Amino acid sequence: MGFGFCSKPLFLFLSFLFLFTILELSPLVDSASDYTTLVYKGCSKQAFSDPSGLYSQALSALFQTLLSQSMKVKFYKTTTGTGQTTINGLFQCRGDLSNSDCYNCVSQLPTLADKLCGKTIASRIQLYGCYMLYEVSGFAQISGMEMLFKTCGATNVAGSGFEERRDTAFSVLESGVTSSHGFYTTNYQSVYMLGQCEGDVGDSDCGECIKTAVQKAQVECGSSISGQVYLHKCFISYSYYPNGVPRRSSSSSYPHPSSSSSGPGPNTGKTVAIIVGGAAGVGFLVILLMFARNVMKKHDDS
Incomplete structure (x- = not known):
């Protein structure tokens, strides 16, 4: 008799758990994103002397401008600062990225540039989905084919x-x-x-x-x-x-x-593992649901 009392709550609980598992598994399959993965960094060996903080201010202004433009366009080139503190910079996103993905990608770049290169007079950070470079005015140019x-x-x-x-x-x-x-x-x-x-x-x-x-x-x-x-x-x-x-x-x-x-590709293996693991979990829940229904039916028939 006591078992019969808890069978309906058990069935409702398992039904809820089944639905929760479906809702939680769905976004995991498509959540893999590698466009912010670091490909390489290029850092000048020369750091800039910045006792007045003008270089840092110009660089910060450059980053802010590039980041704001990344919500609208896939490529943007600009200049900040004046005189010897003039800094040229640009960003570009991969052509197939959405505006939101482009912004998310570019938003990683200023922090990475500071972390990986420090206060150098030139820096280039390449992620899988975007890149950014800046250089102090007068920095030696290289061939586009290099x-x-x-x-x-x-x-x-x-x-x-x-x-x-x-x-x-x-x-x-x-x-x-x-x-x-x-x-x-x-x-x-x-x-x-x-x-x-x-x-x-x-x-x-x-x-x-x-x-x-x-x-x-x-x-x-x-x-x-x-x-x-x-x-x-x-x-x-x-x-x-x-x-x-x-x-x-x-x-x-x-x-x-x-x-x-x-x-x-590397994402596929992870996705397959998630699908298989999720399918196993869902299959187990289905079995539990069938068992609970059978218990309830036997209880009702008795």
Whole structure:
């Protein structure tokens, strides 16, 4: 008799727990976001002398301006300060990021610049989804074609026809970036490509920059399954997915080009684990619900 008294509350509790689990699991699958992941940093070896605090004020004003503009545009270039304290700076977000994602990405950069570089006269912080650079007026300029950073996947697929497939995708990328005025993504036979030029680079110069980046990727990465090449004025990334490029679910979840695995992208494994774990938990709750219903039915029949 006592068991019969608690069976309905138990059933209601399990029903609530089941619903709560569904609601909690749903956002976890799409929550993976890597656009704020640090790719590399570039810091001048020379720190600025700032006894009056003018450099710091100009730099702070620069950061504030860039951050406010990141809510509206994907690229912005400006200058703050006067005379010897003039500082030039810019930010750029990946072309597929939403305005809110762009703002969230850029908002990480000032803190990272201070943490990783300190008060240097020039700094460049590259995240997966955005980058920012600043330099004190008069800082030595470098070529737009100069390679700043590259990384290649640890897995090689030589002799599998991959390089021919990748090179064809590179050709599509080169023409696509130019015709799309600076940003382009493509998926060719399981090879995912992304390319972007700095926002103030013309179409012709952009095409040349991307072509140079492609050539460096071919030489530097060889038959690596993935790679990223960052030049001063452009960058490219690619990843090969033998099982097919994972479908994009949000602006922040494009396949990550630095993956060196031969399977799905790094986010996919985590997502699958969450889904499987959640399914197991939900399945267990379903069993408990069925058990509670059976108990209630036997109690009502008795």
